[in-house]
Amino acid sequence: MNYWLMKTEPDECSINDIAKAGEQGVLWDGVRNYQARNFMREMTLGDQVLIYHSSCKTIGIAGIAEVCAAAFPDPMQFDSNSPYFDAKASPEKPRWDAIRLRFVAKFSNVISLEALKKVNPLAGNPLVKKGNRLSVIPFSAEEFTAVKALND
DNA sequence: GCCAACGTTGGC
DNA sequence: GCCAACGTTGGC
Numbered sequence: 001m002n003y004w005l006m007k008t009e010p011d012e013c014s015i016n017d018i019a020k021a022g023e024q025g026v027l028w029d030g031v032r033n034y035q036a037r038n039f040m041r042e043m044t045l046g047d048q049v050l051i052y053h054s055s056c057k058t059i060g061i062a063g064i065a066e067v068c069a070a071a072f073p074d075p076m077q078f079d080s081n082s083p084y085f086d087a088k089a090s091p092e093k094p095r096w097d098a099i100r101l102r103f104v105a106k107f108s109n110v111i112s113l114e115a116l117k118k119v120n121p122l123a124g125n126p127l128v129k130k131g132n133r134l135s136v137i138p139f140s141a142e143e144f145t146a147v148k149a150l151n152d
Numbered sequence: 153g154c155c156a157a158c159g160t161t162g163g164c
Numbered sequence: 165g166c167c168a169a170c171g172t173t174g175g176c
Contacts, residue, residue, distance in 0.1 A: 007174090033159075055174055113175080131157035133173050 002043065003139040005050040005061070005127060006101075015051050015062040018103045025068040025102035029076050030084045032096060036136035040097050041071045049101060050139065050147060052127070053110065060112040061147060069100035107151040121146045 006028070008014070018026050031037055047067040053059060073094035076084035089095035117128045121143045126132045139147075 009174095035159095059175070130175085131173090133158055135173090 002047045003050075003141060003144040004039065004043065004047060005052055005137045005139055006065075007052045007054045007135040009055050010053045010062070011056065014053065015065075015103075015106050018051065018063075018065050018101060019106060021103065023068075023102065025065075025100040027098055028101050029074045029098040031074070031098070031135060032084065032086075033133075033135060036134060037097055039136040039138060040099055042138075043067045043070060043099055045070060048104070048144060050144065051101075058110045058112070060110040060116065061107065062110045063106040064104040064148070065101040066104050067099055068102040071097040071099055074098035109151075111147060111150050115150060116147070119146050119150070 013026060013028075028040075031040060045067055049065045049067065050061050051063050051065055053062050073091070074084065074096040075098070076082040077086040077089040077094065077096045078091060079085055084096075086095055113128070116122055121140070122128055125139075125143060126134050126137055
């Protein structure tokens with residue numbers, strides 16, 4: 001079992017949207033960063049994922065989801081009508097991956113970035129570093145537990 | 153809306 | 165392989 005954090009703009013896909021998707025979960029596509037993609041390829045079924053709302057009014061971790069489909073080629077890279085289209089990708093040589101995420105829990109309150117910066121095990125985590133742009137971040141069990149504890 | 157930080161691209 | 169230019173991210 002691995003732990004991760006994934007960023008999303010809640011206008012695009014919020015923790016509520018994931019909850020509404022039910023058992024089959026949501027398609028997590030559009031990741032166009034190699035480091036983030038490589039992390040997605042390491043994900044296995046049942047991995048726990050903290051859902052982080054960015055670029056919005058209430059920034060922070062909103063809940064937990066789990067991986068319900070491991071990495072597969074992101075269909076949007078082949079769709080010339082999609083903003084995620086990549087002319088350099090082909091079905092024979094896909095470049096980008098997607099996963100699926102299923103709802104696990106919504107926190108009673110969004111755990112704010114300000115609060116996260118005060119969590120000891122998170123010191124040094126890219127999430128709380130200025131200028132960080134990584135949208136998929138691996139978490140240790142200790143980091144995950146410390147975040148989850150803030151919801152209790 | 154601003155702007156610092158960052159990743160990617162492309163000329164050389 | 166370097167690095168300037170550019171586009172994007174993301175907090176404020």
